[in-house]
């Protein structure tokens with residue numbers, strides 16, 4: 507069994523804990539193809555677990571969720587968040603109850619949805635202390651089993667790749 511979230515804290519913090527690019531919280535097995543193309547942007551997209559879609563679609567749209575495999579479109583410029591290869595309606599940013607990190611550039615947008623690390627909070631720590639402890643703090647929580655990225659993060663998996671890229675982006679902007 508893949509238990510990537512029990513890896514050493516430093517390994518998790520570096521986002522090197524996943525096995526075959528999969529997090530152990532993503533354990534849903536379906537027959538549907540592993541990837542599908544977004545109907546709007548054509549972006550090759552990965553499967554997302556049903557529980558993620560059910561948790562994050564706004565309540566007024568929840569009864570539109572069909573009994574199909576959904577995929578998550580990560581294309582920054584595309585409005586679509588969840589779609590299916592079947593002929594059913596897709597869900598856009600407006601249908602999702604949180605701002606999607608990959609698609610929203612604002613400072614108030616979360617990179618980590620479980621422990622509330624927004625771009626702004628990451629930036630403030632960097633400005634105030636000169637370093638970022640976000641990924642280590644998150645890794646500690648993951649190891650303690652308190653992370654719920656499978657339902658809180660719109661991509662339905664670990665945030666650490668996004669957190670680390672947000673840190674890098676802020677550092678490179680500061681040094682310009």
Ligand SMILES: [Zn+2]
Pocket residue numbers: 544545546547548549579580581584585586
């Ligand atoms: Zn798309």
